[in-house]
Amino acid sequence: MTHPFDRLADPTFIAENRLPAHSDHRWFAPSDGGTSSFEQSLSGRWKLHYAKNLGGTLPEFWAADTSTWDDVPVPAHLQLLGYDRPQYTNVQYPWDGYEQVVPGEVPTAYNPVGSYVKDYELDRPLEPGERLAVTFHGAESAVAVWHNGTYVGYGTDGFTPSSFDLTPTVVPGTNRLAVQVVKFSGQSWIEDQDFYRFSGIFRDVVLERRPAVHLEDVRVTTTVADDLASAVVRVEPRLEGAGVVRATLDGVGPLVPREDGALAVVIDGPRLWSAEDPHLYPLRIEVLDDDGAVVEVVPQHVGIRRFGIEGGTLRINGRRVVFHGVNRHEFGLQGRVMTREQTEADLQLMKRANINAVRTSHYPNSSLFYELCDRYGLYVVDEMNVEAHGVWDEIVQGRRAVADAVPGDRPEWRGSLLARAEAMLERDKNHPSIVLWSCGNEAFGGTGFRDVADWFRAHDTRPVHYEGVHWDPRYPETSDVVSRMYAPAEEIEKYLASHREKPYILCEYAHAMGNSFGAVDKYTELAYREELFQGGFIWDFADQAVPLVDRHGRSFLGYGGDAGEAPHDGEFCGNGIVFADRTPTPKLAEVSRLYQPLHLDVSDDVVRVHNRNLFTDAGVYAGEVVVRREGVLVSTTPLALALAPGEAVTVPLGVKVPRAPGEYTIDVTFALRQATAWAPAGHVVASGQAVITPVVEPVETTRPPVVEPVETTPRPPRLVRGIHNVGVHGDHFTTLFSQVHGGLQSYRYGITRDGGHELLASVPKPSFWHAPTSNERGWGMPFEDGGWLLASRYARATGTPTVVEHPDSVSVGFTYELPTTPSSSCDVAYRVFGDGRVEVTQTLRPGDGLTDPPELGLLIETPADLTRLRWYGEGPHESYVDRRAAARLGVWSSDVREELTPYLRPQEAGNHTGVRWAEVTDARGRGLRVSAGEEPLELSALPWTPFEIENARHHTELPPVHRTVLRPALMRRGVGGDDSWGARTHPEYLLPHGELVFRFAFQGL
Incomplete structure (x- = not known):
């Protein structure tokens, strides 16, 4: 039998026998509670054989006696389990300088392979007509699968699911799932992100049962009227098997079938989803078989919102949006293995810091991330798993022609790009938090990205983003926005003085490496002075660092080179506004202040407040004025304020600075009146301060003059x-x-x-x-x-x-x-x-x-x-x-x-x-x-x-x-x-x- 890894160096070999991409909905039996009886997790302990290259793997490993193999957890990175070693590089390809390979080829001497085996039993036999599939939600970089000794499929693009049908190979009793994961495939040339290079199964592995009648895919769209007074919720199901679908929107009623097979309902006075008010309507979809019995229940959450380019600017529900954003690698102390609790804590921390937007740099995250962004309220730029920075560098250095860009105009890479676009969009399309599709990162331009952008527009209404067209402007239509990285604020303002064709965002700015994040106020203020500049995304959220122990037994957080790897890029992975363990850096306080929803200008007796919210009245915040004299509390006074979104007003502080000599501070804060999902009541969302030194006028008196005592001067030394x-x-x-x-x-x-x-x-x-x-x-x-x-x-x-x-x-x-x-x-x-x-x-x-x-x-x-x-x-x-x-x-x-x-x-x-x-x-x-x-x-x-x-x-x-x-x-x-x-x-x-x-x-x- 031909091994799929024999074609690793073929850029057109993307997948084999992989099931088509579909929405990330889950399906339940009518009697299920919070756990789906159609799912069986295979995460946990697996057997592993490790080899440093393909030549060291065991032939027919799927049939081997694994009793002497290592037990390893899944999900996990092999490099954090003691195999291979973590390697951090930014632009450099990990094999650069070791083997002479060209784009599409793979190194042979060093290309670690993990051979995994899991013996399992189904929790119950398959029902008649029921099918069984296995889904690998994340495996780097290419995965090949055998079931009970039979080859079932191969997949690349490890950041979107690879699902394979196991039905024909299921046996009673114990079944064996055998998987090989190779670190580098030919596709690794377009996976050259600025991150740690890991391999292995790093997200969950799940067995999924599909009933004879099954909702294979569902598309939920919302269309909001121009006046925002009504909206249409539309559900487009794709069934496998003979049956029907019905759906009910909570608080609204049933959706009505349409002639085209969709279901829809009109809502008057909808509560619109936004980052400020992430309201979700529960939607219950039921799948009925020919006998009318409910065989599947699919819960969805619908965010009704309108996002797009209107009047030349990016708008959410008719209002111009400013992205107070951050880039986020899916990365913690276990590498890219992130639990729901860790992800949720990240988003809560972002919301508390007044961040309203996230770019998934530079690959799709796990589905739970988008689910939580829907719930907490964050605008998401969803980015494809594409970066070819190392090849791009050759073009910039003049060592490679534009025509030789990867993926560029090369037809052999086009299929991979389109497959990655489809895998991301089809999985993530129902999340209201996603407002832009991104074609990838730092991979130059070309017809391949142009075709991806066209594909996005043909299948969805959200605008398309790609920064690479700035460097290769042959196909400017690729991106619906002008996107830049690290352009100085002055340069942006100068550019927009004569270029008014598209909204302008910074997909990366304020490179927060180490002790950094200076003069960022120039950017945040420009966003409220220049209509077309709509903010940006800080690089980045958390340090990428791995826990290590030095030769003296002391634990520390390591960066490039600390694991003995080469090439590497040192501490260039330390760009977080929080540390790797999520301890805030001092930079986070600056982020919170610059991104605060109320802009405050405090003087000695008034404060000017600009409500930068789009939909939230300032009355939801409790104001307070605190006066101190050189750190000692003088007075505390509440400050009530009702101010419509977008409006500005000057209000008296209601305090008087004492006339006694000294230096006084007047602190004005606004805090949440009520607890939210991301912060308790009393959490401060905005603050401002004035420093006052009152001029003390002499007081006239008719009393006789007082004879002052003579001061004693200290004796000279x-x-x-x-x-x-x-x-x-x-x-x-x-x-x-x-x-x-x-x-x-x-x-x-x-x-x-x-x-x-x-x-x-x-x-x-x-x-x-x-x-x-x-x-x-x-x-x-x-x-x-x-x-x-x-x-x-x-x-x-x-x-x-x-x-x-x-x-x-x-x-x-x-x-x-x-x-x-x-x-x-x-x-x-x-x-x-x-x-x-x-x-x-x-x-x-x-x-x-x-x-x-x-x-x-x-x-x-x-x-x-x-x-x-x-x-x-x-x-x-x-x-x-x-x-x-x-x-x-x-x-x-x-x-x-x-x-x-x-x-x-x-x-x-x-x-x-x-x-x-x-x-x-x-x-x-x-x-x-x-x-x-x-x-x-x-x-x-x-x-x-x-x-x-x-x-x-x-x-x-x-x-x-x-x-x-x-x-x-x-x-x-x-x-x-x-x-x-x-x-x-x-x-x-x-x-x-x-x-x-x-x-x-x-x-x-």
Whole structure:
């Protein structure tokens, strides 16, 4: 017998004996409860024989004695069970550089094969006329199936179901299902997604009984009138066997048969489905045999909605929609094996973050994902399992002609594209959450994609999306929308000034790799300024990372290369707004703020509110106004607001800021009045803040003047000029400035037997460097800015310290020569007062033509016991100059040991902007207080220096904690994030050129 894998390298060999694609409905017997008696799960324990290539597989494995084989769970990836190894690549094909293969061919030396065997018994015998099929809902990348020793079929496109008829081969008693899954087939050339390369059966395997009369497929469509006052629900069934179908829509009534075989009903005043109100009408479909007996019950949920391009823009139920979207790989700590509970938790998290749209990057998800999106309310771009980025790169590099694109114009790939389109659409067509069909991702253009788009339009009314036509514009009709990736906001606005033909979306933007997501407000605000720009989809939702254990037995989350694989693409898989374990990153708070449904502009006595909802009145939210004085609560006042969707209004806050001196914050929040499926009552959906410093007018009085007591000025400090050291001392402190070591060597504070607590662990040094972020690595920051690393590590004090006595203080200054090219210098002057307060003035004079430094500050190492961080500034999470919309001014506290955000690869993290003061203390309250000068400063308090962080590839590699490292700074460079391979921080978020002066103070506690 010819083995189907003999044709692995044939692009036209897509499937054999696979049952036609159909809707993902389930069918039940009339007496069934929540479990269908027509289904029997085969997920669970299977026997496995693993081979690293086809040559190592067992001949006639379906008949082998499996008693010595391994027991493995299904669903699962082989690579996460100890076979083969996980491999993360972005664009590179996994076999690249090992074997000389061309598109369509497969590697032979390394092409793992899992041979699975499952012995099972039917839960009951087959009824007369009943058929039995097995469905593999997900298997990468190609699956071949034998049943009781008979070959039954073959399938590719592992992200849509492969179903095979087992009826002719069923035997009484024990049956044997034998399956081989190969990692790479010829189809793998168009499955080059940016993800971990796994293989095996990764979704459920289900036996399905089909009665003699069976609803094989059903299409449910809704047509909403122009005035939205009525709608038609239409059901088009496809029966196998002699019978009839009847259907009833809950709360409406029975559907009426039509002459064309469909059933339909008109609904007056329908409640329309949208992401804001995902109302679903229960539909009960019954299949009756010739005797009139009900043999199948098919429950469906119908979302009545109208979506399409109307008046030039994408509209849902007549309203222009803005996608507050995110891309999502179906990926968790078990790889692409996702349970219903995990998927549901993802969607709840998205809704709580004000996300309203998801793109299934870059393959169809499991059916339960769409079912949950229907229920929770998310607009879905459903994407085909197609990407050929590696071949595309050859075209971009000029090594391959456009005519050689894969799949491109090649006729041998056309059938595969159309089969994948059909498999996705036919399975998913009844989900109201799906609003766009996507032809795939990053595979250039060509007639193949043009034909797929035409096929979509011939079989459905939803618009078609494909970004590849931007790069190959020969067939612009392929996509109904202009779709781009990572285009700067300014470029989008310029383009739309002269191109008004199609709506514009960003199918990927704001590449959230590592510490990123800066300046995203430029995009979100453009969507409400430019009608044709209708939002986009952040890349991406969750880090792709795999649980690993290092050589010392410590668990960590691994990325490309950590499993010993090559080629790989490092931490490029760490782009999530949540971590792989779904812990939120600080980026998620920014997402929630930028995507919030109410846009708030708060001033001292009013707030302007723009209701960006399409269908929801702001009255569903409970408003609250909270006034604080420098973190201390002053008042809390409710704020009632009824505001129609799309409208804006200015309303008084109903509070007055006290006239007492100080800095006041006015926080306005709107929260859910009632619990939803995705959040409890009280969940905050929108917030805004104003910071007010009232001008206190002098009050006239006729009372006699009051004689003010004379203030006692602290005694000036005592100066000691030593041979190598300058000492400045007060009643409760001592400072020692070292000429030998070029700086402040000691700062002791408090009264103890040994002269106070030493608060310095080393000489403070000017800091111009931070551990490069992933984005900075992407544009080459370590190479371009390496001089500032040298300046931070190897600055050299020159000359002797300057010492100046003032009436109330002593100043000691140092000048540092910086090893930059051309050379730079930096002055650090300490002015010590009698109460122990030290004012620091740092002046940087960069050499002509140098790049902007990553930061300007002072690196102060303090004892490791100072772990308690408290600050008055922006928080509670980390913030940067270009990612601070979600940060609020207040008094916050944290543990220094938790301040380094655990991005997949250690990098600059944990910064706080807008800091007025901050304290690091030990358990007894002893420590150091840092205060801003005339302008708020930025502050980082971490257990490690930037150099230690940069040297660690994983958090488990960071050294034991020996100190607390403070880095007060004038400014740190913004994190950027338009993309992670060349886009830089926007100019306004860089440190200014020329001489820079930074002033702050510190004092012991």
